[in-house]
Amino acid sequence: xxxxxxxxxxxxxRRFGARTVLQDVSFRVEPGEVxxxxxxxxxxxxxxxxxxxAILRPSLGSCRVLGEDVRKRxxxxxxxxxxxxxxxxxxxxxxxxxxxxxxAGIRDVPKEALVARKAKLVAMxxxxxFQDRREGAxxxxxxxxxxxxxxxxxxxxxxxxxxxxxxxDPLSRRxxxxxxxxxRAEGRSIVFATSYMDEADASDRxxxxxxxxxxxxxxxxxxxxxxRAHVYSVGTDAPELAEAALTRLPDVLSFQRRSxxxxxxxxxxxxxxxxxxxxxxxxxxxxxxxxxxxxVASAPAEPIAVSQTAVRSPSQEILIxxxxxTQRFGDFVxxxxxxxxxxxxxxxxxxxxxxxxxxxxIRILCGLLAPSEGRAAVAGYDVARQSEKVRSSIGxxxxxxxxxxxxxxxxxxxxxxxxxxxxxxxxxxxxxxxxEHAGVPPSEAGLVRNLSSAVRQRLALACAILHxxxxxxLDEPTxxxDPLSRxxxxxxxxxxxxxxxxxxxxxxxxxxxxxxxxLGLMMDGRMIALGTLQALMADLxxxxxxxxxxxxxxxxxxxxxxxxx
Amino acid sequence: xxxxxLFGLLGKEFAQMLRDPVVLFLILWLTTVEVAMCTLxxxxxxxxxxxxxxxxxxxxxxRALSKALTSADTFVLAGVFTSEAQAxxxxxxxxLDALVEIPPGFGARVxxxxxxxxxxxxxxxxxxxxxxxxxxxxxxxxxxxxxxVMGAMPMKAGVQPAVRVWYNPNLTNTRFEAxxxxxxxxxxxxxxxxAAGMVREKQxxxxxxxxxxxxxxxxxxxxxxxxxxTVTLGSLLPSLLVIRxxxxxxxxxxxxxLGLEALFLLSAVSIGMFVATxxxxxQQALLTSFFSLFxxxxxxxxxxxxxxxxxxxxxxxEASPLRHGIEITAGLFLKGAGMGELWPHAVAxxxxxxxxxxxxxxxxxxxx
Numbered sequence: 001x002x003x004x005x006x007x008x009x010x011x012x013x014r015r016f017g018a019r020t021v022l023q024d025v026s027f028r029v030e031p032g033e034v035x036x037x038x039x040x041x042x043x044x045x046x047x048x049x050x051x052x053x054a055i056l057r058p059s060l061g062s063c064r065v066l067g068e069d070v071r072k073r074x075x076x077x078x079x080x081x082x083x084x085x086x087x088x089x090x091x092x093x094x095x096x097x098x099x100x101x102x103x104a105g106i107r108d109v110p111k112e113a114l115v116a117r118k119a120k121l122v123a124m125x126x127x128x129x130f131q132d133r134r135e136g137a138x139x140x141x142x143x144x145x146x147x148x149x150x151x152x153x154x155x156x157x158x159x160x161x162x163x164x165x166x167x168x169d170p171l172s173r174r175x176x177x178x179x180x181x182x183x184r185a186e187g188r189s190i191v192f193a194t195s196y197m198d199e200a201d202a203s204d205r206x207x208x209x210x211x212x213x214x215x216x217x218x219x220x221x222x223x224x225x226x227x228r229a230h231v232y233s234v235g236t237d238a239p240e241l242a243e244a245a246l247t248r249l250p251d252v253l254s255f256q257r258r259s260x261x262x263x264x265x266x267x268x269x270x271x272x273x274x275x276x277x278x279x280x281x282x283x284x285x286x287x288x289x290x291x292x293x294x295x296v297a298s299a300p301a302e303p304i305a306v307s308q309t310a311v312r313s314p315s316q317e318i319l320i321x322x323x324x325x326t327q328r329f330g331d332f333v334x335x336x337x338x339x340x341x342x343x344x345x346x347x348x349x350x351x352x353x354x355x356x357x358x359x360x361x362i363r364i365l366c367g368l369l370a371p372s373e374g375r376a377a378v379a380g381y382d383v384a385r386q387s388e389k390v391r392s393s394i395g396x397x398x399x400x401x402x403x404x405x406x407x408x409x410x411x412x413x414x415x416x417x418x419x420x421x422x423x424x425x426x427x428x429x430x431x432x433x434x435x436e437h438a439g440v441p442p443s444e445a446g447l448v449r450n451l452s453s454a455v456r457q458r459l460a461l462a463c464a465i466l467h468x469x470x471x472x473x474l475d476e477p478t479x480x481x482d483p484l485s486r487x488x489x490x491x492x493x494x495x496x497x498x499x500x501x502x503x504x505x506x507x508x509x510x511x512x513x514x515x516x517x518x519l520g521l522m523m524d525g526r527m528i529a530l531g532t533l534q535a536l537m538a539d540l541x542x543x544x545x546x547x548x549x550x551x552x553x554x555x556x557x558x559x560x561x562x563x564x565x
Numbered sequence: 566x567x568x569x570x571l572f573g574l575l576g577k578e579f580a581q582m583l584r585d586p587v588v589l590f591l592i593l594w595l596t597t598v599e600v601a602m603c604t605l606x607x608x609x610x611x612x613x614x615x616x617x618x619x620x621x622x623x624x625x626x627x628r629a630l631s632k633a634l635t636s637a638d639t640f641v642l643a644g645v646f647t648s649e650a651q652a653x654x655x656x657x658x659x660x661l662d663a664l665v666e667i668p669p670g671f672g673a674r675v676x677x678x679x680x681x682x683x684x685x686x687x688x689x690x691x692x693x694x695x696x697x698x699x700x701x702x703x704x705x706x707x708x709x710x711x712x713x714v715m716g717a718m719p720m721k722a723g724v725q726p727a728v729r730v731w732y733n734p735n736l737t738n739t740r741f742e743a744x745x746x747x748x749x750x751x752x753x754x755x756x757x758x759x760a761a762g763m764v765r766e767k768q769x770x771x772x773x774x775x776x777x778x779x780x781x782x783x784x785x786x787x788x789x790x791x792x793x794x795t796v797t798l799g800s801l802l803p804s805l806l807v808i809r810x811x812x813x814x815x816x817x818x819x820x821x822x823l824g825l826e827a828l829f830l831l832s833a834v835s836i837g838m839f840v841a842t843x844x845x846x847x848q849q850a851l852l853t854s855f856f857s858l859f860x861x862x863x864x865x866x867x868x869x870x871x872x873x874x875x876x877x878x879x880x881x882x883e884a885s886p887l888r889h890g891i892e893i894t895a896g897l898f899l900k901g902a903g904m905g906e907l908w909p910h911a912v913a914x915x916x917x918x919x920x921x922x923x924x925x926x927x928x929x930x931x932x933x
Contacts, residue, residue, distance in 0.1 A: 366777050388779060396777040402770035406581050418573025419778040463774075 003031045006066060006158050006189040007052060013060030013212075014047050022047045022212045023060060029189055029205075031157070034180075036200040037193045038294065039209035040482035041453035045193035046086065046162055048209070052191060053083040053160045066158060079107075082151035086162045088143050090150060092136030096127055099135055100150055107154035114153070121149040124179050140354045141172025148179055159183060161192035165199065166479075169353030170510065170548055171555065177202075195480060197290035208294055210482065211452075215297040220290060227288035227296040229270040234263045235282030245276040247491075253299050254487035257514050266295045291511070295483050317344040319471050319502035320365060324374035327360055327525075334360040336525035337374070342502045344470070347493060349516030350506040351551055356522040358506040359399075362473050365504065367391050379470045392420065395464030399476045401456045405449035409440065409459050412448060413466065420467035430466055438462035439492055454485035461492065472496060474505040478512065490515045510547035521554050529554045570780050574788030578762065582796055592796070596750050596804040604743040604811055614698055615643035617652050617661040619684075624672025626713070630683070633709050634665065639701050656688055663687045663698045675713050740813045744898050745867035747804050748890040751797050751826060752861075755833030756840070756854050758793035763841035764850040782933040786926060789841075790834045797830055798823060808898075816901030825893050825907065828914045832886035835921035842928045861885045866892075889913045 005028045013023035022044035029035045037045050050056035051063060054070040054077035062069070068076045090099045100122070104114045122128050125145040135143060144164060151159060159180075165173045177199075180190055192199075200206045201220050208215035208223075216223055236242040242263045246252045252274060253266040264286065265274055273283050288296070320342040327335040335357045342348050350358045363369045365378055367387030376383045379393040403412050413431045422430050435442055438461040448456060457477060464472065474493070478486045490512065497503055497517075505516065513519050513533060521529040521536075529536055533550070537543070540553040582588060616635060620627050635642050643661055646652040655661040666684035674681040685702050689695040766772040775785060801823075809815065836857055844850040862868060864878065865887035871879055882888050889910040896902035896910075904911070 368773065368776055388781075391777050392779040394777065396774065398770050398773060400770040402774035404577065404581065404771060405769070406584055407577065411577070411580060415573050415577045416778065418569050418576075419775065419780050421567060421569060421779060424569070 004067060005030055008064045011061030012051060012058045012063050014051060015059045025214055027207055027217055029191060031189055032187050033189050034184055034203045035191045036203035036206045037209060038200045038206055041480035043209040044212040045209060049160050049162050049193055053081055054078050080156060082156035082159045084147050084151050084161045084164060086166060090135050090147055093134060095132050095134055096146055097131045099146060100153055103150035104153045109154050117153055121152055124182060125149050126175060141168045144168050145176055152183055157188055159188055159190045163193050165196060170551060171353060200290045208297055210298050223293045224288045227293045229285055230267050230296045231286050231288045231292045232265045232273055233284055233286045234265060234280050235261055236280045239263050242280055249274055253295055254484060266292050268299050291483050298484055319344050320378050322376040325364060325371045325376050326373035327364060328372045333525050338527045340530060344500045344502050345497050347497050347503045347516045349513045349519045350504060350522060351513060351519060352522035357525040358522050359475055362475050366394060366396055366473055393469055394471045394473060395469035396473045397460045397464050397477045401460035403448050403460055406447060408447055412463055416463040417466045422466060434462040434466045437465060439488055454481050457481055470501060472501050472503045476506055476508060478509060510551055513547045523555055523558055528558045571784050571788060574784060575792060578788055578792040582792060592754060592800045596800045597807050600746045600750055600804055601807050603746045604739055612638050614640050614662040616640040617644050617646055617655050617664040618642060619646045619652055619666040621669045622667045622671040626672035626675045627667045630709050634705050739811060740899060741895060743808050743811050743813050744894045745891045747808060748894045751801055752833045752887055753858060754797045755793055755830040756837040756858060759789050759834050759837035760840040760850045760854050761847060763789055764844055764847050767845055782930050786929055793834055794827060794830050798826060813898060815898055817897030821903060822897050825911055828911060829886060829890040831918035832921050835925045838929060839925040842932055861887045864888060884917060886914055886917050
């Protein structure tokens with residue numbers, strides 16, 4: 001490539017006061033490249049992107065974007081790049097057309113060019129029918145697509161996107177990427193942050209960040225090479241036994257059940273297959289995914305104690321029983337005739353696009369909302385009439401890990417212990433028990449707001465199990481947490497399930513569905529599929545395990561039925 | 566009521582409030598610096614008004630009159646004019662607040678005991694200032710005339726008022742303003758602290774987390790209401806110190822003061838909780854608090870005297886807890902009044918606070 005690079009970063013870093021949030025980042029982005037920045041929350045992704053967009057001054061190193069020094073000429077950089085921040089950055093009171101016109105107006109887009117460009121972008125985003133709708137009335141996925149259109153209207157040579165697909169359902173995610181592919185085909189460079197490893201896999205080059213430092217940089221295939229021989233597949237008829245055996249090996253970093261007959265393992269040392277005994281057939285190295293790369297690259301020096309879990313024995317005690325539960329908000333049906341039964345020790349994963357009714361269903365089962373129709377019992381208590389008894393027998397971890405961020409970890413634990421009526425003499429032992437089961441380091445000092453997202457997530461889990469609940473509700477508990485921490489989190493959930501806790505988890509990470517005993521797919525408030533992953537795959541006639549295909553397959557079938565009806 | 570749960574809630578609330586340096590600084594700022602600033606700036610004493618003089622007489626008498634007008638600190642001589650146009654320009658530009666025109670032959674007429682007149686023009690754009698300026702000029706001129714005309718001969722008949730001002734002998738507004746500000750600062754804090762605290766839990770999602778625990782609605786309500794009252798009462802102590810520095814006497818009992826103040830703050834925290842139930846962001850909560858504070862403030866008598874309000878507003882002012890709070894504070898501090906004199910205000914505060922408290926509790930309960 002003879003053209004000068006779009007971005008040249010040399011040892012870029014940023015300090016806030018005495019705290020260094022990012023350091024030693026060096027990379028180049030060539031014209032037309034798609035460059036992914038991958039890392040968990042708090043890794044420094046947003047800080048790096050803001051410095052590239054010249055809206056935050058680097059305090060270390062040097063950085064040139066589109067040939068301009070971001071320190072000396074931030075105005076020129078800002079004027080030429082397209083920057084899409086996290087969350088929704090458009091005006092919710094303006095319509096789709098007005099938002100695009102505004103974006104064009106402030107970027108000096110000529111009138112004649114605007115009409116053609118707008119028509120093209122809006123068509124690509126599938127927003128033609130919604131041009132007169134207010135931005136605030138669009139779904140999350142549509143708002144993201146619109147934000148992208150607004151950032152493409154001045155045809156910037158470089159697009160900087162901060163987690164464009166965060167909180168966007170798989171369907172909208174595909175459409176979002178179609179727009180980005182078209183932009184790339186026109187020769188634009190794209191730099192984006194993500195916590196989705198499959199998006200990283202589809203990029204030209206990837207920078208892995210963790211705790212403000214670069215972990216690795218290279219093309220996806222280069223990076224996969226570094227993790228090769230660290231990843232094995234274990235074929236087995238008894239995945240529980242295989243998992244139990246793997247748990248005992250210190251060299252094992254993490255593992256995932258891929259299907260009823262296969263477990264995938266990530267190892268600290270390369271080329272040494274895990275010694276899990278002769279009962280397991282087909283132990284073979286497999287091609288690593290980006291997720292594996294991250295796991296291997298972020299392996300701690302010392303083995304971490306993964307909670308040992310007893311093999312689960314299925315129980316007959318039904319802890320959650322919902323019968324024809326419906327929830328209406330005015331004309332809107334948020335949950336539509338949902339029935340399900342969950343036994344003690346069972347983990348149910350709830351999947352579905354935004355607005356499918358997952359959170360509302362969880363809120364009903366928690367006793368926060370009385371259902372408009374139908375009935376539900378949790379731990380033997382009716383959620384509408386005995387909501388207080390329900391509340392003292394459940395634990396709940398919300399999307400935002402709702403902790404008091406201006407209190408310390410210990411103060412949070414004490415507060416929730418008191419709230420759940422843990423007797424004072426037992427307080428200490430109970431908190432220690434919860435911390436151990438949730439993997440919270442006992443010496444965690446300082447205010448919660450300064451803790452990493454992974455530690456916060458574990459602390460939220462500890463706060464939710466202080467009273468030894470029979471049922472645990474987890475509403476997207478792993479968003480923004482790195483793969484290794486997610487693995488540890490799921491091991492803890494498995495451990496709690498082994499103790500007889502019934503668990504309902506909603507998640508956006510489709511690969512996490514493999515950790516669940518059964519899956520519930522929700523769409524438009526309805527439970528469109530419910531069963532084990534194998535059963536759902538068989539239902540669709542799929543053989544290759546890809547949760548996303550299962551998910552999209554059922555949605556397509558549902559839409560087809562709706563269209564036919 | 567579970568004491569462990571309530572205790573947990575209270576402990577958490579105090580820790581959060583007292584650990585936030587910004588909030589602590591703002592509380593301290595409001596109750597000290599702002600009390601002092603408002604008192605000194607808003608003090609409604611009319612002082613140092615700019616007087617213009619057109620002396621067409623230039624006699625000993627005319628000089629004596631102008632000296633009499635500017636001897637106290639109400640007026641300072643801002644300019645002597647010879648032409649009307651100049652003087653008018655001064656008034657228009659705001660360089661003068663009042664203009665006194667002494668006609669030719671003034672001295673001679675006064676000396677001979679004949680009737681004479683003095684022209685007075687007052688800038689009426691600030692009615693309050695104008696009325697005081699007018700009254701002052703009339704009073705001083707009358708006194709001047711009395712001394713000149715009748716001073717020689719003793720009064721044989723007529724009524725001579727013997728006025729004594731009690732409780733505030735210098736008739737300064739500083740004392741009253743300081744006490745009004747003290748009451749207002751406490752009231753504002755007790756509205757905003759619970760409103761902000763509650764809305765913050767809504768925004769952070771911790772409210773939902775609390776709702777899935779066995780914590781009951783009334784426990785959370787008390788846990789949200791008691792800490793702001795305590796913190797506000799505590800913040801009044803530095804305020805009292807500032808007030809002492811402003812030379813306001815403390816004649817009543819501090820215990821009575823704190824007791825009645827707590828009753829007074831009951832209305833404030835109820836309004837705060839009410840605001841929290843109808844808003845969902847901090848910005849909304851703060852704006853709503855301010856808008857609800859203004860009418861109460863205007864009706865309290867600290868901005869303009871209640872006696873000068875239209876009749877229906879005077880009646881409405883009875884419903885402002887601030888009015889009673891200010892009367893209680895002023896009564897206690899300036900007059901050394903006790904419960905014996907202040908009980909009607911205490912009853913009024915209870916009558917206003919109880920329904921407010923009940924309403925905000927019912928709304929809160931319904932949202933739970």
